[in-house]
Amino acid sequence: MKTVFLKVVTGCLLIIFYFVLFLIFNGNHKWILLFTLCTSFLISFFLFHKESNLNKVEYSLIFVLPIILLFTVSSFFVGFTYSISYILFIPLSVVLGKLFSETRFYLVIGIVSLSIFIFSSFVFLENVIVYSSNIGARVNKVYRPITLIDKNRDTIELNKEKIIVLDFWTTSCKICYEKFPNFEKNFLLYKDDNRVQFYSVNVPLKNNNFKKTVTIVENLGYDFPTIYASSEEEVNEVLDINSYPKLIILAKGNIRYNGRFESDAHIFIGNFKNELRKLLNEF
DSSP, X not given: OHHHHHXXXXXXXXXXXXXXXXXXXXXXXXXXHHHHHXXXXXXXXXXXOTTOOSOHHHHHHHXXXXXXXXXXXHHHHHOXXXXXXXXXXXXXXXXXXXXXXXXXXHHHXXXXXXXXXXXXXXXXXXXXXHHHHXXXXXXXXXXXXXXXXXXXXXXXXXXXXXXXXXXXXXXXXXXXXXXXXXXXXXXXHHTTOTTEEEEEEEOOOTXXXXXXXXXXXXXXXXSSOEEEESOHHHHHHHXXXXXXXXXXXXXXXXXXXXXXXXXOTTOOSSOHHHHHHHHHTTO
């Protein structure tokens, strides 16, 4: 009876840890994955420790399979974007925990394991997310103009002979504000290149007041120019944008990129700088 109970506890252990971490980190999978892998590694170490009398292989399978099955089954309903990192790296963390329990090179295995866990959480996972979000981002279709105005409500005409970088955002979008520093860095990097123009495009929400939005923009203090869409409905209907932030790059009057704005060095797939360089090579 004790053996059955122990097996049930072992099978539920990592799942319980995962949901606790989900609550602690408020759904932030970078940190959830990192601590899940560290937990899996430590439990695996104790399972495979030479002093243990348990059937090590059996208990390691009981420990890993339930959470892998949970992620695999759920992925068919919500997609593999987040779960693939867990499915790949949890078994690896168990193997590393086993190696750690059997080796005399604790420092080497420990450093290698932690490096892999950090890579999986902050590089691999983020690149998978960007890739998943940017499927179909590279396009080449005619840009249908929307009404754009400046803070004085004067109409803005985009120059079709240039590469136009448009960062669409709303005042209620927290992530949009978090992207502004990187958008500013890229604006300053290319501000002297007369082939490129950067614009932050505020999309008005129903409860927004135009003057208050202009004040918010001015208080942010960024150098990149901000222009304003006339209505959210027009943006949704003409450009098919219904979530923010959204980056659109125009070149020679065509939409060439319609996806996420990502410019961090550790993002290899769909990195903004790479996309912009490709378009600059055409000019």
